[in-house]
Amino acid sequence: MRDALINLAYVVSAILFIFGLKYMSHPRTAVKGNLISAGAMLLAVVLTLTAIGMVGTYVIAGLVIGGIIGVVLAVKVQMTEMPQLVALFNGFGGAATVFVAGAELLKPDTSTAPDVMLAAALSGLIGAVTFWGSLVAYGKLQELKMFKKPINIPSGAVVNGVMVMILLLLTIFMAGSNWSVLPYILIVIIASILGFTLVVPIGGADMPVVIALLNSYSGLAAAATGFVIDNNVLIISGSLVGASGIILTQIMCKAMNRSLTNVVFGGLQSAAAASGPAAD
């Protein structure tokens, strides 16, 4: 009964997220939209704490430590450095899904049904790509030394293709077996390398689009995690972010006169093309 009530209240949270996003896309209502969305998140957290019942030390410690770090980073950042901070936050969100799915695999009472394993594999995969991709995006925007010169991975498309194939095979293997921890760790490691090699060749001027795309990924990772822990609010808000993030990425590409494929796969051309959008 209590679980049913909490699940119903999660729906309220999901509806507020939808309104928040809607309002965020109009100048006059954007501030309100962000506040509504923040309220939805607060509601989701309070409901979860209620559902857990006894709130342990780890929960409180995590909320306090994370809250303090988040406030300090957000308050101290210079206006001009905001995009890279968003990239960093996005990376943390992706990493969180990797850890949530990982923790779930370690619990003795987790189901080893194929769909749960598949969702866990996807959480780890997409989350790790998001984390490392976002870190690279952060590094490029922050103009860290190691990203100053464009890094080209020799025959990058082939290397990435091979990694994607291995990841798919591992994911299928994991879904089909009930022995999951080692394949999961392998998936996270390879996806980490993939996140790095995917973003590293892309030029700094295209980073905002890349962050928007990675943001969409972190939404999908959250949705996948929702399937692992069987939680609707994760599935709903994750897929909202995943889908609206793709649309926003397209809109941003259009504003820059670039196509998405051009940004993602045109690492070599981007150096030449970067002078184009910079002119206007």
Added chain:
Amino acid sequence: RYDALAASLTIFILAIFIGFELITKVPPTLHTPLMSGSNAISGISIVGALIAASADNAPLAAIIGLVAVILATINVVGGYLVTHRMLEMFKPKR
């Protein structure tokens, strides 16, 4: 249990459609704040993190859950705050 999966998939697909329809025309000044704001929403994995951190039958899972709670909370709290700061910059012009 596959009934439950079907229900979850239905919710997933419908939410994807809402996400596609939700954002149509966004003025360029709002691109970055909107990205930042929806990034904060993807911090919803905090819900999963809190559940993982409160696992009392698996100590290792709880510790990994703690890491997840810290990361997700940074994403959520920092994300909403920084979005708010971005939006405040546009406000005086109106």
